[in-house]
Amino acid sequence: RALEAWGGATFDSCICYLGEDPWERLRKLSEAETPIQMLERGQNVVGYRAYGDDIIDEFVRLAVKNGCRIFRVFDALNDIRNMESSIRAVKRHDAEAQGAVCYTISPVHSTDYFVEVAKKLKVLGCDTICIKDMAGIISPSKASELVTRIKDETKLKLNLHTHSTSGMAMASCIKAVEAGADFVDTAISPFSGGTSQPPTESLVEALRGYESDTGYDMKKLVELKRYFS
Numbered sequence: 001r002a003l004e005a006w007g008g009a010t011f012d013s014c015i016c017y018l019g020e021d022p023w024e025r026l027r028k029l030s031e032a033e034t035p036i037q038m039l040e041r042g043q044n045v046v047g048y049r050a051y052g053d054d055i056i057d058e059f060v061r062l063a064v065k066n067g068c069r070i071f072r073v074f075d076a077l078n079d080i081r082n083m084e085s086s087i088r089a090v091k092r093h094d095a096e097a098q099g100a101v102c103y104t105i106s107p108v109h110s111t112d113y114f115v116e117v118a119k120k121l122k123v124l125g126c127d128t129i130c131i132k133d134m135a136g137i138i139s140p141s142k143a144s145e146l147v148t149r150i151k152d153e154t155k156l157k158l159n160l161h162t163h164s165t166s167g168m169a170m171a172s173c174i175k176a177v178e179a180g181a182d183f184v185d186t187a188i189s190p191f192s193g194g195t196s197q198p199p200t201e202s203l204v205e206a207l208r209g210y211e212s213d214t215g216y217d218m219k220k221l222v223e224l225k226r227y228f229s
Contacts, residue, residue, distance in 0.1 A: 002037040003032075003037065004072070005036050005038075006022065006029070007071075008038070008041070010022065010025075026068060030066065030067025035070060036068050036069055036070075037068070037072060038063065038072065040060075040074075042085075042086050043056070043086070045059050046059075053089075060089040060092075069095055070095065072098045072132075072161075073087050074132055075102070083121070084124060087099060087124045097127050098130050099124065099130070100129075100130040101121070101129065103131055103135075111142075111145055111146060114149075115146075121154075122154045127156070128157045128182075129156050129159070131176075133172075134163065135163070136164060137166055137168075138168070139168055140171040140172045147160065147180055148180065151179075158180070158182055159182065159185065160173060160184045162197070163196065164198050170202060170206070173203055174206060177207065177212045178212075188225055189201050190225060190228040190229045200221060201225060204216045205218070
């Protein structure tokens, strides 16, 4: 569906560690047919402090102009106030706004709590919802439960983003797909596992033969794997 290749930490990594222009990276990657997706930190944009609404709007405008098509907007504390300006800017500049519900475990973070966050994101105009499990702690049963509830109560397409940190990511992705998730995030195998996403090839093969079969060409995925290895 998309390649997440911009925003988040990739922006300052280009500048600080590679001496590259992140905007040039976006322009070059967007020449391919695959839509480019970015991670946008709400009021923090791609930085580490809050910026004014005018800066957010101009950043989003230029990101769209240079080839970004999907914006995954999140706030680490699920504070919707810190996401409003970004979501409105994305919609104003005719791109897809994906509102992220950040998953964690605590006495107050119940399924009802996450569903309410997702419903608020729909009201703001988000096109899709992402369950963003940045710590990699969502269990298969919880993934299934959340996907079912959020899909039922928002009627929006849903993306599960998790990490392999705890070792549950592959199982959680499969249960999420079974529950109706429209997209799950993976990484080509040389970059997968550990604190990254589950391997693309493994998930494609695990879903083969089911209704949710991706139809991806394994030979092409193996070519990618060999290149990056």
